[in-house]
Every structure is written in structure tokens, then in C-alpha cells.
Amino acid sequence: GNMRDFDTFITEANRDFINFMRSPWKKYQGEEPIQKRVIPEPVEAPVCDPESQQYKEPPRRLTIKEILDISGKEGSQGKTVAAEQPTGTPIPQPREPVADKTPSKPEKRKPVTTVVRDTVKAVRPQLPETPAGIPAGQPEASAVTEPSKPASSPLYSGGAGRCKVTFGGVDYYVDGSLKNSITLHSLTENSVADALERLYGSDTSKLLADLRTLRKNDLKNDWALFLFIKQLSEQFAGKNESVVIRQFLLNSLGFRARIARVSNPSGLVLMIATSVQLYGCLYIDERGTRFYDIEATQPYSFQMCSKEAPGAKSKIDMRMDDLPRVAGNIKTATHTSTRHNTRATVSVPVKLMDFYNNIPQCDYSVYATAKVDNGVANDLLPSLRASIAGKSEKDAAGILLDFCQNGFKYATDPEQFGYEKPFFVEELFYYPYCDCEDRSILYRYLVKNLLGLDVVLLDYPNHIATGVRFASDYPGDYVMVNGAKYLVCDPTYMGAPIGKAMPQFKNTAAKVLRF
Incomplete structure (x- = not known):
């Protein structure tokens, strides 16, 4: 019965992706982060002098x-x-x-x-x-300041099987079924693929519904959703396991995120595609799309599966068209x-x-x-x-x-x-x-x-x-x-x-x- 349940939620496309993850990952060299504004501005704000000759020059069209x-x-x-x-x-x-x-x-x-x-x-x-x-x-x-209270629901009031995540000073209670759900025995391709297989085989419909509701009603933008998922993943699992959960949740919500393995120090990191250029973060350019490790400020080499999850089509939109509830x-x-x-x-x-x-x-x-x-x-x-x-x-x-x-x-x-x-x-x-x-x-x-x-x-x-x-x-x-x-x-x-x-x-x- 358990194995039958385990397979219930894995689509054929996701099964192909998990199997591809078992193949040797491609080697990448991260690019030096792009630094912006390296030329210093004036130490003092310049003052306009109406008595100067320059001030009296006629108006001109600038190039x-x-x-x-x-x-x-x-x-x-x-x-x-x-x-x-x-x-x-x-x-x-x-x-x-x-x-x-x-x-x-x-x-x-x-x-x-x-x-x-x-x-x-x-x-x-x-x-x-x-x-x-x-x-x-x-x-x-x-x-x-107190946040406005949303309609009563377990997402805001809590209940059995829910996990509290405090974001922006507001308490939320998301479905906790993924808590302690995976353990990585190593960082090999097979071990990571096994963990992903377990996640894809789990019923995550409640958690994904919670995240979609939060994105729409409370978090209001992709970046807040990204930070929220990072926080709850770290509450659900250890450091490397949380990276696998983050990729899984972001991919399941349609975002382009990819696990990478770093040798020294040994560990997993997450590479994400964003809608605009980021400065000061390591990145790679993969067929015209830049993937960033937002926590890395120096280049390093790593390995990563060259195939992306089938449902991951969207970049994380960095625009702040609306702001999270705080x-x-x-x-x-x-x-x-x-x-x-x-x-x-x-x-x-x-x-x-x-x-x-x-x-x-x-x-x-x-x-x-x-x-x-x-x-x-x-x-x-x-x-x-x-x-x-x-x-x-x-x-x-x-x-x-x-x-x-x-x-x-x-x-x-x-x-x-x-x-x-x-x-x-x-x-x-x-x-x-x-x-x-x-x-x-x-x-x-x-x-x-x-x-x-x-x-x-x-x-x-x-x-x-x-x-x-x-x-x-x-x-x-x-x-x-x-x-x-x-x-x-x-x-x-x-x-x-x-x-x-x-x-x-x-x-x-x-x-x-x-x-």
C-alpha cells in the first residue's frame, strides 16, 4: 500500500526528470559577480553657485x-x-x-x-x-503596527499537522507534512534523486495550496515567496536537505531553481533564475539565462544537473508591484x-x-x-x-x-x-x-x-x-x-x-x- 501511495503523485515527466538527476552532473564554473557603481560619488553633495560663470552659461541640450x-x-x-x-x-x-x-x-x-x-x-x-x-x-x-487580520483559516490560526512560520512579523501556519520528510545519506546524484523522488511521491497539495494562497494574499511578490520558502525549508530539514526541499517547492510552483553541489566546503546550494540582473552574486549563464547563487559573493566551481524540472518555466520576478504584509x-x-x-x-x-x-x-x-x-x-x-x-x-x-x-x-x-x-x-x-x-x-x-x-x-x-x-x-x-x-x-x-x-x-x- 505504501509503495503504491508513494508513486501516486509522480507524473511521467517528473519520473524522467528524477531519473536524469541520477546521471553524472555537469561541471560549471561560476562567473565573477557583477559589481555596480565602482566609481565613487562625491564625498560632499555639490552646491550650485548662482554667482559662478558656469551657472550663467545659457541652457544647452545634453548628449x-x-x-x-x-x-x-x-x-x-x-x-x-x-x-x-x-x-x-x-x-x-x-x-x-x-x-x-x-x-x-x-x-x-x-x-x-x-x-x-x-x-x-x-x-x-x-x-x-x-x-x-x-x-x-x-x-x-x-x-x-498590527497587520490586518485575514479571514479565519488554519493557515492563519493553526491546527493539527501545521508548522508555524513567522515572516514579516506575522505568524503563518503551513501544512507540515514535509517536516523531516527526507534525509540525505550523501550528496551523490543518486542520493539527491532519491530525496526528490520521495518529495514528488508525497501528497504536497495542501502545502502548495498554502503557498499559493500566501503569495496572493500576504506575500504579494515572488521574492517574498522565495524568502518564505527558504525559511520554511530550513525549519523542515537540515541544511542540505532544505536545499532539495526548496528546489522541489519552487519547481512545483513553476519557478526555475536548480540544486548545485559544491566540493569545498562540501554542500548543496540553490541556483535561481531571476527576471533582472543581480549584482554582487555569483552566477552562470546557461543558454542566455542567468542562474544566481544569491549567497555567494566569490566565484567557485560546482556540479549541477543540466536538465531542469519539467514544470519550471518562470523566472523569479524581482519587481515589487506589491509588498508583503508586515x-x-x-x-x-x-x-x-x-x-x-x-x-x-x-x-x-x-x-x-x-x-x-x-x-x-x-x-x-x-x-x-x-x-x-x-x-x-x-x-x-x-x-x-x-x-x-x-x-x-x-x-x-x-x-x-x-x-x-x-x-x-x-x-x-x-x-x-x-x-x-x-x-x-x-x-x-x-x-x-x-x-x-x-x-x-x-x-x-x-x-x-x-x-x-x-x-x-x-x-x-x-x-x-x-x-x-x-x-x-x-x-x-x-x-x-x-x-x-x-x-x-x-x-x-x-x-x-x-x-x-x-x-x-x-x-x-x-x-x-x-x-
Whole structure:
């Protein structure tokens, strides 16, 4: 009876895959991780001097190296587009609804003042003595937020045969039938295939249904699901066994994940395919698809089955179109710029910051397009909307630009964290300092959400600014993108108005990033 049950759930395709796993695995050499932003940013934020000769130069059209349309899932690069001559006033752009999304970032530094609960504190960024993944200068948390309670079900209330997994400060109770279900007696092909055979032969329908429900209702994105599966697999089994369970569950949910065997130190690791390029992680390129070991920062050689599971067709989508449910402490900070009396007091969930800390550095599209936490958006947008009420489009954009320039303290990533750390919008309100790409992504978010205007990022070798497509024509430094004029707006060029580029970038070609 048991053997009959054991075979019940294994399809012919999965049986073929398991048998193929028994063949000798192919040898691979991992590629050196791709490092981003290796050229340092300025130690101090540059200040715009209205009295300088450079300031008084007439506006000019800036050159474009290439236009990259990275709105797609693959973050694919568009072809280089020749610079076009402006043809009169740009076509007014429809005001699109704002989809909250987020950024990526390079480098930071310098003593800065952060306002937490209206109390000014001077904070010195710590240099890299913090353990990896725990950024230095992390503010203290305060207050508590409770998650909304979902409909009563064993997934949320528990019951016999269920295993508790706490994720984002929320307790879930998933089907526990895979707990201690496999034991690897060795790391040979046959031993791993035997373990997979046992998993495929088990009734995992309840657990997979739980995971699909969580993905839809609570975790909200593929990366949160990936982290959740990693956590529960480690609760279900030992280190190497948990890798086998992770591959099995991810493959069963349609994701491309592959077990690899490393010789020194001996063990199993998981290679995953993602929708965008990851930085700082070992990878291989397999027929045009990159598979990453997100925990490895140095290249190594390994062995891996050259065949993928039959149902594994999807890459893990790194886009944050929605955010996981979180509970627990919040940290509140007030940011002010006195020039236009702009002020925003924003409360950020600490568990969301922990989640962001577990995302490898990605393509800028991930940060620029990420949904912004509803509570943060509800704190931030109405405050600034009041500041720009009744203003012209250009004046409103100028007020928002000033807020991004003067409402935040500048520091490079290596100074603040000891490593590169791109920011999502919420992170500007959590950490004491931010740098150019963080500010540019925040400015993009504010302009899109409050003014409904299109914004591109201008990506220089060691700097990022923005270009805004206004409905009316205004003088200033600009780029032409697909026939439309985008005025330079630089959130890191302190005191610079709309249409003023830093002098050193007036003769440097930028990549235009469109999302």
C-alpha cells in the first residue's frame, strides 16, 4: 500500500526528470559577480553657485549615450537611439496615475542631522564594523503596527499537522507534512534523486495550496515567496536537505531553481533564475539565462544537473508591484526644507526595512518601479500636496526638487553602510543619509504621483539625476528622448533650480533609463 501511495503523485515527466538527476552532473564554473557603481560619488553633495560663470552659461541640450527602456520584466536594454532635434513645444503628456515604485543606489557619507519624532539628533555614520545585512546607523524603532487580520483559516490560526512560520512579523501556519520528510545519506546524484523522488511521491497539495494562497494574499511578490520558502525549508530539514526541499517547492510552483553541489566546503546550494540582473552574486549563464547563487559573493566551481524540472518555466520576478504584509515596530522621522516650508512626517515599518535588506542589489528598474508602502504614501503625499497647492507645474516641481535636495542629508553608501545599497523610497525616511540615486528615485516618485509627469533617470558614470517631461516648454538644460524634451532636475545638486545640470555633466553623455 505504501509503495503504491508513494508513486501516486509522480507524473511521467517528473519520473524522467528524477531519473536524469541520477546521471553524472555537469561541471560549471561560476562567473565573477557583477559589481555596480565602482566609481565613487562625491564625498560632499555639490552646491550650485548662482554667482559662478558656469551657472550663467545659457541652457544647452545634453548628449545621450543610449536610451534603455527597462520597464519590461527582463530589464532588457533598448537599442541606442540617436539624439533627436527638438521640434517645438513638447506634446503635453497625459497625467498618468501614480504607481508607487522604488530605486537603487550607489554611495554615502558625512555627519548628518536626522529628525526623529521632532527631536534633532546628530548621527555619525558608522564605518564597516556592522555585520553584513545590518546597516550601520540604524535608527531605533518606535510604536507598533498590527497587520490586518485575514479571514479565519488554519493557515492563519493553526491546527493539527501545521508548522508555524513567522515572516514579516506575522505568524503563518503551513501544512507540515514535509517536516523531516527526507534525509540525505550523501550528496551523490543518486542520493539527491532519491530525496526528490520521495518529495514528488508525497501528497504536497495542501502545502502548495498554502503557498499559493500566501503569495496572493500576504506575500504579494515572488521574492517574498522565495524568502518564505527558504525559511520554511530550513525549519523542515537540515541544511542540505532544505536545499532539495526548496528546489522541489519552487519547481512545483513553476519557478526555475536548480540544486548545485559544491566540493569545498562540501554542500548543496540553490541556483535561481531571476527576471533582472543581480549584482554582487555569483552566477552562470546557461543558454542566455542567468542562474544566481544569491549567497555567494566569490566565484567557485560546482556540479549541477543540466536538465531542469519539467514544470519550471518562470523566472523569479524581482519587481515589487506589491509588498508583503508586515507587523511590528515602526520608525517615524520628520524631513523638512525651510526654503518652501515643506515638511513630511513619515512612519516606516521596520519589518519592511528588514525585507528590503534581504533583496540582492538589482537593476534600477526594481527600485524605480516598486510600490511604496501605503502608510508611507499616505504620510508623504498629502503633506507635500499641501505645499504645492495652487502652484504652477514648474513651481510645484521646483518645490519638490528643493525638498529632495535639502530635506535629506547626503552620504555615500560606503560611508553609511560599508557597501553599496540602493534605496527603495521608504528607506530614505528610515536611514540617516541618502545619495544621488536614492534622491532621484524619490523625486521621480513624487513628480509622477503629485504632478502626473513622466520622469527618466539620467545615469552618468558616477552620478544619477532626473529628466522631467513638462506639459509646457521651459528654458534649461535638457535631453531629447524619442522626440520629447526632458528638463534636467538634479536632486543632489544643492540649490540648483529646474533645468540646471552640474557643470561636469554638461559634456558627459548619460544613459537614459525609462521605466
